[in-house]
Amino acid sequence: xxxxxxxxxxxxxxxxxxxxxxxxxxxxxxxxxxxxxxxxxxxxxxxxxxxxxxxxxxxxxxxxxxxxxxxxxxxxxxxxxxxxxxxxxxxxxxxxxxxxxxxxxxxxxxxxxxxxxxxxxxxxxxxxxxxxxxxxxxxxxxxxxxxxxxxxxxxxxxxxxxxxxxxxxxxxxxxxxxxxxxxxxxxxxxxxxxxxxxxxxxxxxxxxxxxxxxxxxxxxxxxxxxxxxxxxxxxxxxxxxxxxxxxxxxxxxxxxxxxxx
Ligand code: DAK
Numbered sequence: 001x002x003x004x005x006x007x008x009x010x011x012x013x014x015x016x017x018x019x020x021x022x023x024x025x026x027x028x029x030x031x032x033x034x035x036x037x038x039x040x041x042x043x044x045x046x047x048x049x050x051x052x053x054x055x056x057x058x059x060x061x062x063x064x065x066x067x068x069x070x071x072x073x074x075x076x077x078x079x080x081x082x083x084x085x086x087x088x089x090x091x092x093x094x095x096x097x098x099x100x101x102x103x104x105x106x107x108x109x110x111x112x113x114x115x116x117x118x119x120x121x122x123x124x125x126x127x128x129x130x131x132x133x134x135x136x137x138x139x140x141x142x143x144x145x146x147x148x149x150x151x152x153x154x155x156x157x158x159x160x161x162x163x164x165x166x167x168x169x170x171x172x173x174x175x176x177x178x179x180x181x182x183x184x185x186x187x188x189x190x191x192x193x194x195x196x197x198x199x200x201x202x203x204x205x206x207x208x209x210x211x212x213x214x215x216x217x218x219x220x221x222x223x224x225x226x227x228x229x230x231x232x233x234x235x236x237x238x239x240x241x242x243x244x245x246x247x248x249x250x251x252x253x254x255x256x257x258x259x260x261x
Contacts (some may be wrong), residue, residue: 004033005054006040009045011197011256012190018054028062028082035086043094047197047204047256050189051090051116052100053109056182059101059125060109065134076139083108083140087115092212094205096196100189101125102182106164111138114145117208119176120192121167122185124156127175128164147219148215150175200238201256206230 007014015037017024024030040048053059063083071079090097090112101121110127115117121127129142137143138159147155150173151166158165167179180188196204208227214222233239238255245252 002033003030004037006037008046009190010194011045012193013041013046014190015049015051016054017052017060020053020055020058022064023058024053024055024109025061025064026112027064027067028079031082031086035082038086038089038093041093047095047201048193049093049095049097050186050193051097051099052186052189053102056103057124058103058109059099059105059110059121061104061216062107062109062130063140065244068136075090078174080139081181083111087112087140091115094208095201096193096204096208098189098193100185101127101176102185107138107142108129108140110144111140111145114149114175115141118192119170120178120185120189121176122180122182123167123179125167125170125176125179126164127170127254128162129159130162130164132160146175149233157255180253197256199255200233200242202235202236202238203233206233 003019005016005018013103015034017026017030017034019025019030034059046259058261063079068076096118097116099119101113101119103124103126105113105121105125105127107128107130110129120157129138129146131138131142143155143159146158154173165173167176170176171179178188210226210229213225217225217233242255
């Protein structure tokens with residue numbers, strides 16, 4: 001794909017948004033390429049994904065301002081829908097997605113990182129929702145996901161002021177899980193992805209679904225969602241092997257690769 005590359009290392013896939021001359025800004029071509037790459041991921045043999053940006057300066061510097069500048073209302077809505085569909089696809093993929101944020105994550109860049117399950121960043125990362133300075137609202141879910149991740153007050157401050165924040169502040173408010181040097185970021189993301197991939201894949205998928213679906217439900221309904229997904233694990237070989245290994249004081253060698261019966 002022209003603007004998005006994909007590499008597979010074992011059970012982990014690395015997706016790179018590759019438009020470094022424009023700091024990986026998201027135009028409709030990039031978004032379409034990204035969707036095609038995600039659709040092509042072999043979910044039978046992939047247990048975690050990493051999303052990053054090409055180059056040393058930027059993860060994603062936002063939606064493409066040049067492309068957006070001439071949009072009509074209808075075209076703006078259509079552009080927003082392409083982005084929202086692909087972001088939602090990332091959020092609801094059955095496997096975890098780690099954003100490795102290597103520089104600017106502004107506007108749509110911050111929003112795409114927030115559609116991932118976990119955010120790690122380099123010490124040069126800059127996050128922000130600068131849209132109100134451009135006369136628009138965040139349009140790829142920023143008003144919704146930022147408030148859910150960092151809390152309503154902080155999200156409103158960031159969105160209303162359009163101030164950018166650095167990596168250490170992003171860590172302090174819980175927008176990212178950890179900060180690394182630029183050299184350490186990708187190895188750290190790969191290490192985390194490999195650890196996730198070493199666990200029982202059916203259980204990991206069930207955890208992602210339980211957390212995501214539960215967040216949109218009342219606690220009573222959320223607990224039922226968890227109960228059902230918990231129950232579904234008892235039809236997996238991993239549950240039998242994992243528990244019998246523990247009871248027999250053996251180390252489990254081979255989690256995964258077993259589909260639900
Ligand atoms: N769009 C297009 N091109 C961009 C870009 C962007 N967002 N960000 C950077 N570039 C391009 C620059 O134009 C420049 O291109 P050339 O001039 O070399 O051709 C190249 O990348 C390098 O950028 P700079 O020369 O500006 O580099 P600096 O280091 O000086 O500055 C910067 C880096 C990230 C601080 C600066 O580039 C910047 O402020 N960029 C814009 C950041 C920004 O405001 N991002 C948020 C965009 S708004 C919606 C859907 C989605 C959205 C809204 C509504 N609906 C339709 C519902 C989302 C909106 C956004 O994301």
